[in-house]
Amino acid sequence: MSHEEQNEKELLKEEKELQPEPSADAKTEKKEGEENNPVKAEPGESDAPVTAKPGLPPKSSVPRAPRAAGAGKARPAAGARPRPAAKKAEKKPEEPSPLQPQLDRFLRLLKDRLGEGAVKEAYINRAGSHIPTLVVDKEHWLSLAQLLKEEESFQFDYLRLLSGVDYETHMEVVYQFYSFAHGHQIAVRVKTGRDEAKVPSVSHLWKAADWNEREAYDLLGIHFENHPNLRRILMPDDWVGHPLRKDYEPLDKEV
């Protein structure tokens, strides 16, 4: 039996098993509920004004139950991890994240410096360690990046992650920054169109972005404008296509 078949079977089994006992074990997470949740992120169309919405977390994380109020961002896994209580709890408004005030502060400052509309959306990503997350369009990214790096009360000097994601509707580049001066952290999701995926390069601000941008270009075909040396890095120079794009056709489908 191939892996896929096995997988399929297990999936079916799982579905059957779960149907007749909706709340037998109150402690088990009900993923069904989450999947059926009608709220779907359609980020390409959202023109929500820039406001931090305490208690209204990102659409994608609505089903998530509140986490420990005390779990600060610096100690994500420490202490007891609270279980999502039960299905009922999901309907209750979530407790505000402990990092909500921080996000609000960031947003106020950003609004002062960049004006309205620079940040498309802002929320606390409750999965894991409550990271304040900003969603921006690529047009505003360069000025925002500059600000994040250089502004006295941000000083995000350490690039922890640069990752590209193909959402099929659009492309995203996800950055994770850390500030050694202040010890705070932020995630930025920069959106760009899919056909002409272009994002301004920030390799002059964070040298660490250099190879990462090349990698994202190589695997996802995101062009980083003004990158000093945007060439393929992992794939051979003469490779056709960008493998991590969802419309990429593999050479050999069986592999």
Place this chain on the structure above:
Amino acid sequence: MLRTEEMLLNVGPQHPSTHGVLRLIVKIDGEMIVDAEPVIGYLHRGTEKLAEDLNYTQIIPYTDRMDYLSAMTNNYAIVHATEQLMGLEIPERAEYLRVIVMELNRIASHLVWMGTYLLDVGAMSPFLYAFRDREEILNLFNELCGARITYNYMRVGGVKWDAPPGWIEKVGTFVEYMKKQMRDYHALITGNEIFISRTKGVGVYSKELAIQYGLSGANLRVTGIDWDLRKKQPYSIYSRFEFDVPTGKTGDLYDKYLCRMNEVVESLKIIEQAVNQFPEGGSIMGKVPRVLRVPEGEIYVGIESPRGELGCHIVSKGKDKPWRLKFRRPSFYNLQILPVLLKGENISNLVAILGGIDIVLGEVDC
């Protein structure tokens, strides 16, 4: 004026000191390096692409092959990220087993680094001593999970195998043994005049540069920055253990060596405490649905691998397979600084500096 001519030297991908299949295009003037450009990708297997067609459990063995010197931490990166996204609870016993194997793996990895590094600077014996001691760790792993390099040991929600009877005691014995061995290593290497002259004051970089290039692990700590994710953003049960984070003062290669050797000592401390606190009995797997369907969402978690911050970025669309899985491989970030460090050095320092970064090509190319 004497006219000299620059020449291009192609170091690798087959070269004894590139630790795998790294290629360096080095422009040299005599033996002085004018410019260096790393070329990577020779070991690219498309782990991230493959992961999109695999369910979360099936991805775990692929992570073994990334940083093949510390496969346990790689295992942990993916299962930890998945667990965080699902909000799973891990049984005590599994947490302890995880910490023990991860720290053992850190020691094994640092031993390999130490051995190969000394081989890079021309000393042959420490390599074999290091491998002798690493063998002890691999035997322990072999007993625990039946594998010596690629363990495939952790699972979302726990670990695959419970410790066989007597295993924990063996780990305790190993800790004592290793403490003794550390004295030997210091006697053999730390005071060696030639080793000191090869590494002191070589490959120095500033704090600012290290941060700018996103270095992590010993490469960052050597500049004096106290940044260890086990302490600063504790995961698993690390907050229960007492240990120090060794940092460097000058940022040279000798400091890096000392940093890593001290990390071995700290790891031994953690293992010792974990062995003492190890819970009797209990489950090794948490309550996990048979088919892992990770709720829709996005997560990034970083853990401290022997080489630095090993991050795992998962974008899930609520399916049993990740929509996008990205690993932040510490070696990939750390390697970027190499051309800066190499400028103006000579060929002998090339291997010393490259070795000091401690890259694993399986991880760089992913």
Place this chain on the structure above:
Amino acid sequence: MSLLAILAPVLLLVIVLAFVTYAILFERKVIGWMQNRIGPNRVGPWGMLQTVADVFKLLIKEDVIPEKADRALFKLAPAIAFVPAFAVLAVIPFTETWKFTDFAVGLLYYMAVSSITIIGIMVGGWASNNKYALLGGMRSAAQMISYEIPLVMSVVGIIMTTGSLNLNDIVHSQKHVWFIFPQIIGFLVFLIAAVSELNRTPFDLPEAESELVAGYHVEYTGFRFAFFMLAEYVYVFAMASLTTVLYLGGWNAPFGLTIIPPIIWFILKFLLVVFFLFWLRATMPRIRVDQLMQFAWKVLLPLAIFNIFLTAVLKEVPGIGHFY
């Protein structure tokens, strides 16, 4: 007489080849033990035939000459490297009677002829048309020329004491006190310079594996490669003999133990030196090329000159003057 004159060198060649064969085995075994390994133990009893098998393999290997190499020089280089290594053995007195020449300038001859090998190595590195080989050849030339100076300077003290360049005379004058004691500074400088001349760890930069892959002989295969290796080990033989002759009293027996034949004494002392060379290899990291140069010119050379000065002064001091 003339038959002996032909046969004796042939016999010496056989002895030297046997030495090289077992020196390699000995080296691998010794280093193996030092590193918690067994060493070769498959071919023949106790691995005795390992080197024979290795040499046989080298001889039947395809002889590869790189296309862009300078063919004539490429072929010539191993010979240039090997011939002087063997030629220097002519002046080494193994015992009172076992010697080839009684050459008045034996020490000078040794130093002069042995430096010809550098040309072989450089030519080999150059002719290979390989950048690693070139770097290795250049390093080798720089290193050997630099270290030849302290090497020669360090033995001047002995020459001053003996008043002769004849190696027989030098051994004779060590009847009572070996030169290692009065000439301890000279001995240390000589030993370090000798290790460097031999291109052995910690001075094995010309063929530094982790840096230059294999240095000057990276392109050599088969019997040409074997010639380079042979030259290297014959130099180990020669240098260990020379050290014995110059500083360890040659065939002279210590503590009046003349009951043991002089040749045995020579061999024992000689093996001690050889063992020391192998021991170093298991212990030391490799020194860096710029440090190597600095060490030669800034440390060894002044020390060697100081040793000459010291010898000259002490020669005139009553009481200990007769040691010098």
